[in-house]
Amino acid sequence: MPRGSKAKYTDKQKRKAEHIEESYEAKGVPEREAEARAWATVNKQSGGGEKAGGSGRRTSPETKKAARKSSARRAVATRRGVPRPGSTLDSMSKTELMDRARKRNIAGRSKMRKQELIEALRKAG
Known part of the structure; x- marks a missing residue:
């Protein structure tokens, strides 16, 4: 299993990682690589395991999305x-x-x- 305990992940995240891992294995990816990719995908999509009370979840996903969008627009404008x-x-x-x-x-x-x-x-x- 990839580094770190998976105890803080929800059951849904664990099922999702398992499903993704099976999909990679069906494509011929080695078992350890498939598992690592699956957990990386889960982390990217949901931000990792459950967080304790005040650890890092200060900004809502909607706010982050808006910030990324405006940042991207500024970058495009700069290139132009x-x-x-x-x-x-x-x-x-x-x-x-x-x-x-x-x-x-x-x-x-x-x-x-x-x-x-x-x-x-x-x-x-």
Whole structure:
């Protein structure tokens, strides 16, 4: 059995792990590997065994889901070069500055250095 006692897991979690393990074994995965994968899957889906009173369950799953979603959106926006709210021109990357210059149709932007882009954007208002 994988490391650690399974005493804190619910009966439902134990049945689920057993079912997953049997499925892996049917696919030809070695018994120990199948068991390890099964418990890893149960842990990922349900967060592990039952928790004692105040150990780590302060944030609801809905709150965590919303936080992950907003975090993912911010990451996508960053990759697209969308500036972060409240960011100053000096703290932006050259890519972010180029995007702003493109949106404001600043001529000659492709040949400008970062500092020149900042100055042109400040002039453009």
